[in-house]
Amino acid sequence: MKYVEVIFSCKPDTEEVTDVLAAQLADLGFESFVKSSPGLLAYLPEEKFSVEDIDLLLQDFFLDAEIAYSYNVIEDKNWNEEWEKHYFQPIVFEDKCIIHSSFHHPEGSYRYRILIDPKMAFGTGHHQTTGLILREILSMDLQKRSVLDMGCGTAVLAILASMCGADPLLAIDVDEWAYRNALENVRLNGIENIDVLHGDARLLGSQTFDVIFANINRNILLQDIPAYAKVLNRGGKLLLSGFYREDIPAIREKCEEQGLLYHHFSEMDNWVAVVCEK
Numbered sequence: 001m002k003y004v005e006v007i008f009s010c011k012p013d014t015e016e017v018t019d020v021l022a023a024q025l026a027d028l029g030f031e032s033f034v035k036s037s038p039g040l041l042a043y044l045p046e047e048k049f050s051v052e053d054i055d056l057l058l059q060d061f062f063l064d065a066e067i068a069y070s071y072n073v074i075e076d077k078n079w080n081e082e083w084e085k086h087y088f089q090p091i092v093f094e095d096k097c098i099i100h101s102s103f104h105h106p107e108g109s110y111r112y113r114i115l116i117d118p119k120m121a122f123g124t125g126h127h128q129t130t131g132l133i134l135r136e137i138l139s140m141d142l143q144k145r146s147v148l149d150m151g152c153g154t155a156v157l158a159i160l161a162s163m164c165g166a167d168p169l170l171a172i173d174v175d176e177w178a179y180r181n182a183l184e185n186v187r188l189n190g191i192e193n194i195d196v197l198h199g200d201a202r203l204l205g206s207q208t209f210d211v212i213f214a215n216i217n218r219n220i221l222l223q224d225i226p227a228y229a230k231v232l233n234r235g236g237k238l239l240l241s242g243f244y245r246e247d248i249p250a251i252r253e254k255c256e257e258q259g260l261l262y263h264h265f266s267e268m269d270n271w272v273a274v275v276c277e278k
């Protein structure tokens with residue numbers, strides 16, 4: 001599969017500009033982002049690439065910034081090598097969980113060692129939203145809890161939950177590449193109790209869960225919260241991320257409409273994770 005690498009240069013090159021740009025590009029189908037100077041590298045499959053879509057997004061960009069871009073078509077294989085060599089460094093959470101790739105050999109003793117070979121899927125732990133949910137997971141008792149990871153990307157959240165004792169687990173992603181990468185990572189970590197499916201909330205049926213993670217984006221969450229609420233067990237927790245602090249009221253209202261109780265939120269660089277309970 002061929003990918004397009006789009007190089008955005010932003011003036012001013014602030015985190016606010018690149019974060020908002022990345023969030024809007026994700027809605028156009030961009031799958032991976034790397035901060036660069038000055039701006040952002042963004043990647044998507046060649047068949048989803050449209051110059052018109054990007055031009056329109058930049059015309060309507062609501063922050064005061066000058067953004068220019070250029071692009072190259074790259075082979076998937078080269079992308080993986082580049083990613084592995086330059087972009088993905090091991091990352092540690094709360095001194096007890098390390099996420100690294102199979103080409104890293106980090107020292108130190110950690111209760112949870114997660115191996116992720118990310119390819120094009122989102123979820124190395126480096127994005128604020130992944131980190132927010134990983135920290136929530138580390139603070140929970142997941143022993144024998146059934147877990148759904150919607151929008152699983154690399155499946156990093158489901159893998160940590162499984163290592164923390166959750167059982168059984170279901171991980172779902174709408175993107176075929178993420179689905180295949182999730183399968184690979186689950187296998188790589190020797191985990192046997194995570195089912196991985198390719199699709200979206202329409203796959204949810206009679207199976208119910210004690211805990212649901214959904215780190216996707218504001219619009220998909222607003223659309224799918226009713227489906228998640230339906231399959232959440234009484235007393236169960238819904239962990240949502242992929243949106244900004246200013247989106248909390250809309251997300252909270254949608255959860256409350258479905259009979260969920262708002263519990264708390266955590267925040268990093270204006271990205272948030274919200275926890276609700278049924």
Ligand SMILES: C[S@@+](CC[C@H](N)C(=O)[O-])C[C@H]1O[C@@H](n2cnc3c(N)ncnc32)[C@H](O)[C@@H]1O
Pocket residue numbers: 121122123124125127129130133150151152153154155156157172173174175178199200201215216220242
């Ligand atoms: C922000 S990434 C999160 C990945 C990973 N869970 C993490 O926390 O790092 C969002 C993922 O949701 C997937 N996605 C987008 N829309 C979806 C939908 N309607 N249903 C399921 N997955 C979806 C994307 O393909 C992407 O892999």
